[in-house]
Each structure stands twice: as structure tokens, then as C-alpha cells.
Amino acid sequence: MSTLAPWQQRAYARMADAFAAGRLGHAQLICGPARLGKREVAVRMARRVLCEAASGDVACGACRSCRLFDAGTHPDYRFVSFIPNREGTKLRTEIVIDQMRELAAQLALTPQFGRAQVAVVDPADAINHAAANALLKTLEEPVPGRYLWLVSAHPMRLPATIRSRCQRIELRLPPADEAAAWLSAQGHAMADAAEALQAARGHPGLADDWLRAGGLSLRKAVAADLQRLWKGEAAPAEIAQQWAADEHADLRLRHAADLAVERAAGLTDPRHARSLAAWFDRANRSRDLLRTTVRADLVLVELLVAWRALRGGPEKRER
Template identity: 55%
Template sequence: MNFAPWQRSVFEAAHGSLAEGRLGHALLLVGPEKMGKGEVAAILAKRLLCASPAADGLACGQCRSCRQFEAGTHGDFSRVGFEPNDKGDKLRSEITVDQIRRLGQWFALTPQLGGAQVALIEPAEGMNHAAANALLKTLEEPSPGRFLLLVCSAPGRLPATIRSRCQRLEFRLPAKEQAEAWLRSQGHAEADIGAALEAARGHAGLAADWLAQGGLALRRQVRGDLDAVGNGKSGPVEMAQRWLGDEQAALRLRFAADLAQDALSRRLGARPPEKGGLTAPGDFSKLSAWYDALNRVRGQLSAPLRHDLLLAGLLREWRTMLLEDRKEGVAR
């Protein structure tokens, strides 16, 4: 396994606890998205099930347990996540109480290979209230050789009663130099690494994803779109429909919010001036409110609302704020 530096530190901490007999039966792997938490959890699960682990702490990859794990047929490993809805046309937006009850029944079975049983729940914050309550029974009645791995990007959405019963394994953003070195090792162009890390606020995993998927180009496009709306070259309604017209809608809104936040930071002197940056409104309070409203729309994209009208209204407000600035000669 070619661990990223932040993944290696987490795995080594878990392996050290396991070697010393201090590994909890419930582990909470927490940190920002795109940090590889799920991958590390799966590697740890494979190790916990392995009959002949290697000296470096990883699974051997050769025993019967490892072969079944790789084939996805291991009877003593259970993965819980979003299941298809009743129509089968898309995934549910939450993990249900029935799923957690089935997991509790599964944990009560005798392990098929005579070793450990390991369950992985991802995303753990996706459990609804009833599911989280049902999980407490499993957490409160630990059994030897039973392990529960919870992968979570928003631990604040988990009940404190669950968090307090888990051993926490935290994924932290790496130092800038370490992040840059890792991105180089992944084959990304040197000229783009700095810009990607800056846009991702130092999040190397997110920067790598954007570099691989064209995220930087999309961010530049969003900046140009905001300028076009602001100077009257594009209409708010047409732009809103274009932004929401494909699967990248949430990312466009994120970039728009990030660009507004950057403008706020520059206005406060927290970030240096940016050559060729976004021309943003000069009214601090209005820009702050616009930023909050845009994030609310982004958070509601899955709700049955007229997002095009909401977004068009915000883009119209963006143009109005810039027009007011031009009248006063303060647009920057």
C-alpha cells in the first residue's frame, strides 16, 4: 500500500495500539473529505481479519481471509453505507435503522473463519437518528474480536454518546511542504500544484482530486462567470441555469463561495492581493451575507426547491452590489 503521509501516520497509530493490546473495539476515523479515510479503514479491516499479518502491520495478502476480503466475499466483514431506494434508481440519503439492526444481528453470529468480525460504516454521519440510537446497543455491549470502524467527515453530526464510545483516529491536513512533495509524487505538474493547494486551503487530497478532474479550470471558469454577470455581459437567469445544468453544480457553487471568501479575506488584509482576481463588491456586510446565502443554496441542492430561481436572485444581487460600487467608485 502506497500510503500518503497523513494516512501512514493514522495507520501506524492504529497498528501500534493493536500491537500493545490497546485498540478499541470501536474506531472513529475522522477528518476532511478526500483524505483517504475509507481506504485506510478497509486496509485496517483487512489486517484485523488476516490470519498471518506481516511484520509491517499490514495484512499478508495470501491467507484465506485476505483472498476472500479482496474478492468481496468475506463472511466476517460487513460494509454499511447508503443503500438503493425502493425504486432502485438512486441511493438513499441516509443510513436507516433497519441496516443497523441487521448489523447487530450479524455481530451476534459466530465468525465463519473463527477469527475476528469487522464492520465498516461509511459515512457514519449518514445514520439517521433512529439508526444512531440502534448502534449504541452494539457499542455498549462489546464482544472480544468484534470491531466496528466508523468513517466520518462531519463528527459533529454524530451523537456525543457514539463519539464518546469510540477510539478516535484523526486525519489532519499535512504541512505545505509535505503536501507539495506528495502531489509531485503523484505526477501532477509543478506549475499547478501551488494554485491547487491554495484553492483547496492546503487540503492535498482535495487538490489532487481537482488536478485530476479539471477542478482548477472549472474554478477559473466560475471566476470569469461572476465577472461576466457583474459587468452585464451575462444574465443572472441564464448563468444560474448553466451552473445548475450538470453534475458539477455543487462544485461550481463551492468555488463561487470560496472566491467570495477570498475577496473578504483580502479586504480584511488576511490574504495578499491577487493579480487578476475576482472583482468583488466593496460592502463587507453585504458580501458576507451573499456568501452565507450561496452556501445555503449549495446545502439545499438535494431538496425539492427552485434552485435556479434562488441562484438567479443571488447572481442578480451580485450584479447590483457591483453596480452600487461603481457609482461610488469603490469596486475592487
């Protein structure tokens, strides 16, 4: 098993301490920015809680429970996430009520190994309205030895009634030197790590993703595409086709949204900064849309037309 990053370890230690002291609540909300490794913390803690021979904070890795856990067949552990749609053609974009009902039924059972029942729901903010009501019922009737952990990068999207019933474990962005040291330990050159970390605003998980996905070349290509659109040297439809052509559309939008923020930060005209901020929001909504069944190139072309339309704004007069 890989070593937890220091920021994961801190969150894990808080949960482990609470568990050792008998204070670990029935419901936990494990939150913090995406790609910091929240799920890994939850899964590892589940393994620890279920382990039959743990010493201290860590599961033994050898007992019957650990072996079943590692094989993905532990009867007292449930991981809930997106499941395929009815046609089986792609994953749903919501966690639905049947999944929450099944979970409630599971948690009502006596643990087969007698220790505990643990369920992890990730991403918890994808629970739809009906499913949230079913989940709330489960949270309202806590049973000893039952643990329900909700993992979310967007906890504010969860109903307040659910949030208020959970203890909160938060993963935070680490200090810059810790993030750089971790990236270096992942095998990235120091200079690349520093550049990626700066572009990712101190987010080591994101910087790592970018470096693995071909360094910052994708970001530079996105910046160049936006610039060509701005100058009228390329058509939105043409760029949209390119952006939708592979699996990096989401990452491109993330870079594009980020580049808009960077651009806005360098502006003195508040109206123009505001229109860039509006475009940033739009880019993020488009990222959400890319996860639905809407055609990616259509989402992208609309967004890029809006980008080009920003040219007509105050910046033209600045030149």
C-alpha cells in the same frame, strides 16, 4: 494495492499500533476533512485485523481471509454506506435504521473465521435519527473481537452520545512540502500542483481532484461567471442552467463558496464581508441540497440571485 499517502499512513500506524498492543477500542471515529482518504485507512485496517497471516502492520494479501476481503466477500466484514431507495432509482441520502439493525445482528454473530468481525460505516454523519439510536445500542454493548469504525468528515453532526463512545483517529492536512511532493508523485507538474494547492488551501486530495478534473479551468470559469453576474452581464437563470448541465455542479459550488471567502478576505467593509460570509454558508447549504431530490437548476438559480443581490450592498458605495 496503492501506497497510502503519508497522512493516511500516520493514521493507519496509530490504529495498527493500538491493535498490536491490544488497545484498539471497539468503536473508532475516523475523522478529518473530506477527500483525505479516511475510508481507505479504515478498509485497510479492517483487512489487517482480519488477516490470518499478517506480519507487523500489514495484511499478508495472500491468505484465505485476504483473498476473500479483496474479492469483497469476506463473511466477517461489513461496509455500510448509502443504499438505493425503495424504487431503486437512486441512492438514499441517509443511512437508515434497517441498515443499523442488520449491522447489529451481524456483529452479534460469532466470526466465521474466528478472528474478529469488522464493520465500517461511511459517511457516519449520514445516519438518521432512528438509525443513530439503533447504533447507540450496539455501541453500548461492546463484544470482544467486534470492531465498529465510523468514518466522518463532519463528526460534530453525530450525536454526542455516539461520539463519546468512540476512540478518535484524526486525519489532518499535511505540511505544504509533503502535500506538494505527493501531488508531484501523482503525476502533476510542480507549477500546477503549487497553484492548485494554494487554491485548495493546502488540501492535497482536493487539489488532486481539481487537477484531474481539468486543472483549475473550472474554478476560473466559475470566477468569470460570478463576475459576469456581478456586473449584470448574465442572468442567474442562464448561469444556473450551465452549472447544472453536467456532473460538476457540486465542484462549481465549492469553488464559488471558496471564491466568496477569497473576495471577503480582501474587503475592509465588515458589513460586506459579513454578507459574503452569509452567502458562503448558503452556497454550502445548496451543496447539501444538490444531494437530495431537489432540482439542481432551481437550487442554483436561487443561490445566484442571492449573489447578484449582494451587489446592492455596501460594495456599490465603495466604488
